[in-house]
Structures are given as structure tokens and as C-alpha cells.
Amino acid sequence: MSKLADSLPVGVLAGAVRFAFGLPAPVRRLITGKPIVVDGQRLHPDAQLLLRLQQLSGQTWETTTPAENRAALTQSNALVCGPVVRGVATRPVRIPRDGGVIPGRVYEPVGLAPDSALLIFYHGGGWVSGDLDSHDNLCRFLALEAGVRVLAVDYRLAPEHPFPAAVDDVMVAFEWAVAHASDLRVDPERIALGGDSAGGNLAAVTALRAAQAGGPTPVFLLLLYPAVDASTRRRSRDLFGNGFFLTDAAMDWFRGHYAPEEESWVDPRLSVLLADDLSTLPPTYLATAGFDPLRDEGEAFAEKLAQAGVPVVLRRHEGLFHGFANVLGLGGIYREAVSEAVGSLRTGLALANARQDVPKTA
Incomplete structure (x- = not known):
């Protein structure tokens, strides 16, 4: 995981993700960039935004060791699962x-x-x-x-x-x-x-x-x-x-x-x-x-x-x-x-x- 993903509490990162999704559509489009089309399908703008935010933060589902993979999945889910x-x-x-x-x-x-x-x-x-x-x-x-x-x-x-x-x-x-x-x-x-x-x-x-x-x-x-x-x-x-x-x-x-x-x-x-x-x-x-x-x-x-x-x-x-x-x-x-x-x-x-x-x- 990147220094940014590691250095901030999960709650802060989750709040940042929710903030990004609450931005006006034109601003979100500036963050995501051009539409992604593969195999005749267009990646949904919300999916593209989430993947872009993941890329910017460096937060990934690590596959170096099982322990790191499990920790990465825990963090990833905490960012997007929402309130209980x-x-x-x-x-x-x-x-x-x-x-x-x-x-x-x-x-x-x-x-x-x-x-x-x-x-x-x-x-x-x-x-x-x-x-x-x-x-x-x-x-x-x-x-x-x-x-x-x-x-x-x-x-x-x-x-x-x-x-x-x-x-x-x-x-x-x-x-x-x-x-x-x-x-x-x-x-x-x-x-x-x-x-x-x-x-x-x-x-x-x-x-x-x-x-x-x-x-x-x-x-x-x-x-x-x-x-x-x-x-x-x-x-x-x-x-x-x-x-x-x-x-x-x-x-x-x-x-x-x-x-x-x-x-x-x-x-x-x-x-x-x-x-x-x-x-x-x-x-x-x-x-x-x-x-x-x-x-x-x-x-x-x-x-x-x-x-x-x-x-x-x-x-x-x-x-x-x-x-x-x-x-x-x-x-x-x-x-x-x-x-x-x-x-x-x-x-x-x-x-x-x-x-x-x-x-x-x-």
C-alpha cells in the first residue's frame, strides 16, 4: 500500500471517498478523465471514479503475502462498505x-x-x-x-x-x-x-x-x-x-x-x-x-x-x-x-x- 493509504486513518480516507462522490458531475468527470470503453461496454462513471481514487491513493489489494492481502482487503472494504x-x-x-x-x-x-x-x-x-x-x-x-x-x-x-x-x-x-x-x-x-x-x-x-x-x-x-x-x-x-x-x-x-x-x-x-x-x-x-x-x-x-x-x-x-x-x-x-x-x-x-x-x- 502507498504512503498516502498507510498514513491516513481509514475513517479519513472513507470520508474523502464520500466527498468525491458528492462533488458535482463536471468535477467528477475532471477527476476520472475520458470514458473507458472496452469490448463495447462503457465503464460506469461511478466505477471509473472509484478506480481512479484508488489509483490516486495507491490503495490496492496487495498480493505479496496472505497477511498483507488480508489487511488490504479489510482496508478496502472499510472505505466503501458504508455505515452499519x-x-x-x-x-x-x-x-x-x-x-x-x-x-x-x-x-x-x-x-x-x-x-x-x-x-x-x-x-x-x-x-x-x-x-x-x-x-x-x-x-x-x-x-x-x-x-x-x-x-x-x-x-x-x-x-x-x-x-x-x-x-x-x-x-x-x-x-x-x-x-x-x-x-x-x-x-x-x-x-x-x-x-x-x-x-x-x-x-x-x-x-x-x-x-x-x-x-x-x-x-x-x-x-x-x-x-x-x-x-x-x-x-x-x-x-x-x-x-x-x-x-x-x-x-x-x-x-x-x-x-x-x-x-x-x-x-x-x-x-x-x-x-x-x-x-x-x-x-x-x-x-x-x-x-x-x-x-x-x-x-x-x-x-x-x-x-x-x-x-x-x-x-x-x-x-x-x-x-x-x-x-x-x-x-x-x-x-x-x-x-x-x-x-x-x-x-x-x-x-x-x-x-x-x-x-x-x-
Whole structure:
């Protein structure tokens, strides 16, 4: 991180970002410069401004060591996540696993009736960074706006715990939530899985493994710019691999820490896009960002889901970049994108509830 990003308190930097976004449009355009158009898409002015401010401050998502990467992500999120979303109570949970526990956090909108739906949310961060705090405000927003309880899962991170430790943890968390639905005050037949980036990967993998195991399965998937194929380099990675937050070098760095053995790159527990049969997955909402190296693999996954007969809604936010879901504090296009995902989640859960109410025929 630069001297400027290091020398000022996070609160001061966050205030400066909010100040910049409050400037008149002509002034903001002077800061951002000429419009950026790539692959027939124009980077949204608010996205371009944020990236420009990041460049000016020198604040980056470092990939030198895991510890520095985690610190950089914490700082980056603090700049843009905004004030704490009110009206949501939280409590910690401890999910037993072989040899230890998985920390979790339950989000419950104040006054929400029991037996609500549950969204289990797996955070992003390249399987190396992120925790319960990095996505706290996003989970609060999802819980409040969707009218559901949310269980955030603090799965083990690489390189201390490489693949498939995270995969095992999130599966354990799903099975635990089903078994403890009454304690969580949720309906065990209305559990959705969701996540952003690496968390989206883990959500899709968990849904597939649950179906393969023949036990309870999630009723909906909420995937935000998921990583779904570690084996293939697609065009969007060449187009957007530098200058749009998530970089080409960072993608290799994350994969190298999480899955250092090349043979694991084609394992469906990592590259879920390569699974032979995706027809058992539940209805899915999948959002991609136009200026994201992960864009093309996410859209290829949505296409394969559709070909397998899975109801899927694919939404490309053309003017945004990877990580937009955590930029709630700046409102505007960022909050609109997350709100759209919330609407899809509400609809998906309502349809799941309607399916439950249909009498079974002999």
C-alpha cells in the first residue's frame, strides 16, 4: 500500500471517498478523465471514479503475502462498505467439524417471524482473504432487504488450509444449518446458498455436492461474479486483467495459494463448471460484472445451467467491476446492483415456498 493509504486513518480516507462522490458531475468527470470503453461496454462513471481514487491513493489489494492481502482487503472494504446497516441483530454460532469448529454469524432482521427462509452466505476473497467482518454490512443488507435470516460462514483459508479445506467446511455448515433449523428459527426446506467470487464458487460446489449426497438440497443459488473454472483462461481475463481491481496476477496468486497442485484445477469441487451433470442444481441468479476477469466463466456457467434445464437468470452489470457488492456505502449503481440480487432472492424463495404448497399427486 502507498504512503498516502498507510498514513491516513481509514475513517479519513472513507470520508474523502464520500466527498468525491458528492462533488458535482463536471468535477467528477475532471477527476476520472475520458470514458473507458472496452469490448463495447462503457465503464460506469461511478466505477471509473472509484478506480481512479484508488489509483490516486495507491490503495490496492496487495498480493505479496496472505497477511498483507488480508489487511488490504479489510482496508478496502472499510472505505466503501458504508455505515452499519441498522435493524439487524447478530449472534455468533460455532459449527462443529472434525478437529475443530467453524465460526459463523447469524443475521436476524428485528421482528422477523420464526420459520423464515435462510440464506447461507460464503464470503469472497480468493479463498485466501475475507472473514465474517469483511462482508458484515453486505450480510446485514441481504437479511434486511430480503426479509430472511442469514448465516455467514467463516471457513478456513489458504494457504494455511489449502483446497479442499474450504469445500469441506462449507458443506459441513450447510448440513449443520439443516439439522439445526429450529435453533436458527428457519424453515429447513427454504434454505438458499449464496456468495460472491470465491464464495460463489463454494456455494455452487456445495449445492452440487448436496445433490450428489442424496440429502437435503438448497432451494436457490445467489451467485455474485463467481469463480467457477480454474482450468481455462478466457477472453475476459485478457481484456480486464489489469486496472479493474481484480487483476490477472492476483488470480494466479489466489489459485496458487488455494490449489497449488495443478491436477486439482479440473476437480469439480474447484472448477464446478466442469461437472458432468449440473441438472440437480436449484434455480439460480448469477450476476457478472462487465469489467471483471471472471465475467466469461460466470456466463459460461449460466449457459451450462440453462442447457441442463436449471432455471437461471443471468445478469451482466456491464459498467461495473469485480467486487461491486461490497461497495454499498457509495449507493447509486452499486446499491442498485445488490438490490436487484435481493429481489431475485426474494422471488426465488417465494417460488420455492409455492412449490412446497402444491399438493403432491399420486
